[in-house]
Amino acid sequence: MERIERHACAGGVQEVWRHRSGVLGCDMRFAVYLPPQAALGECPVLYWLSGLTCTEQNFITKAGAQRHAAEHGLILVAPDTSPRGEGVADDAGYDLGQGAGFYVNATQAPWAAHYRMYDYVVDELPALVDAHFPTTTARGISGHSMGGHGALVVALRNPGRYRSVSAFSPIVAPALVPWGQKAFMAYLGEDAAAWAEWDATRLVAGAKERLPLLVDQGEADEFLDGQLQPSRLQAACEAAGHPLELRLQPGYDHSYYFIASFIGDHVAHHASALKE
Numbered sequence: 001m002e003r004i005e006r007h008a009c010a011g012g013v014q015e016v017w018r019h020r021s022g023v024l025g026c027d028m029r030f031a032v033y034l035p036p037q038a039a040l041g042e043c044p045v046l047y048w049l050s051g052l053t054c055t056e057q058n059f060i061t062k063a064g065a066q067r068h069a070a071e072h073g074l075i076l077v078a079p080d081t082s083p084r085g086e087g088v089a090d091d092a093g094y095d096l097g098q099g100a101g102f103y104v105n106a107t108q109a110p111w112a113a114h115y116r117m118y119d120y121v122v123d124e125l126p127a128l129v130d131a132h133f134p135t136t137t138a139r140g141i142s143g144h145s146m147g148g149h150g151a152l153v154v155a156l157r158n159p160g161r162y163r164s165v166s167a168f169s170p171i172v173a174p175a176l177v178p179w180g181q182k183a184f185m186a187y188l189g190e191d192a193a194a195w196a197e198w199d200a201t202r203l204v205a206g207a208k209e210r211l212p213l214l215v216d217q218g219e220a221d222e223f224l225d226g227q228l229q230p231s232r233l234q235a236a237c238e239a240a241g242h243p244l245e246l247r248l249q250p251g252y253d254h255s256y257y258f259i260a261s262f263i264g265d266h267v268a269h270h271a272s273a274l275k276e
């Protein structure tokens with residue numbers, strides 16, 4: 001593992017690391033923010049999953065989360081959004097292939113050889129982070145759009161592993177919208193049953209743990225009706241009795257300006273669960 005960036009930030013340190021991923025079969029980068037408290041002892045970790053077209057850079061350069069993490073003593077970890085490299089399958093579209101891993105384990109050629117972002121986020125990355133940084137066992141997970149879908153699915157599929165979960169503008173029902181349908185057809189094939197395992201609105205009904213979901217959604221989001229459809233998550237949560245706080249924010253779009261406006265609330269939400 002090699003550190004390739006280090007910047008003083010909000011009293012702590014923002015770093016970017018490169019490592020060989022055995023799960024993905026390629027070199028990967030992830031960002032880690034170490035708050036000032038990490039110099040003195042162990043801190044809980046909040047994982048952030050970014051959206052389509054992102055790398056590990058978007059969140060750390062645009063969201064302004066570091067000052068909130070410093071206030072609450074949380075380590076932030078933000079991985080890249082897919083495997084990458086010359087030998088890794090790709091697509092001409094921005095919504096499939098490199099930059100668009102969708103946090104699933106692909107089963108179909110040519111994607112299955114490298115696209116296992118779920119295993120990477122759930123197992124390989126936390127093991128690496130815990131081995132190299134001063135972490136407690138307390139973990140939260142959040143994300144945006146494709147990464148919001150990823151955060152919800154990862155938390156719902158892993159009862160007991162995360163103490164908190166939240167999302168900005170998540171793709172809540174990927175099996176029913178164009179972004180998700182394109183990715184799932186490519187990565188998972190035609191079997192609808194396989195798709196349901198990666199769809200938050202389908203997973204809520206059978207969730208083994210009723211971990212409260214915090215979701216922020218901009219009402220002026222250009223993808224709201226076509227790709228995001230948060231009312232589907234609301235209906236699924238109501239039917240299952242799953243706690244959901246869905247906050248519709250007037251005037252906000254899909255961008256990181258929206259995330260930057262409310263990331264403080266999300267970090268505080270995670271901190272209250274992670275520091276219990």
Ligand SMILES: N[C@@H](CCC(=O)N[C@@H](CSC=O)C(=O)NCC(=O)O)C(=O)O
Pocket residue numbers: 050051052053054058062094144145146147254255256
């Ligand atoms: N057509 C756009 C789509 C890309 C886009 O909007 N990406 C979002 C996430 S969308 C869902 O996962 C994003 O986070 N972009 C990066 C950023 O820094 O804003 C395009 O290709 O521009």
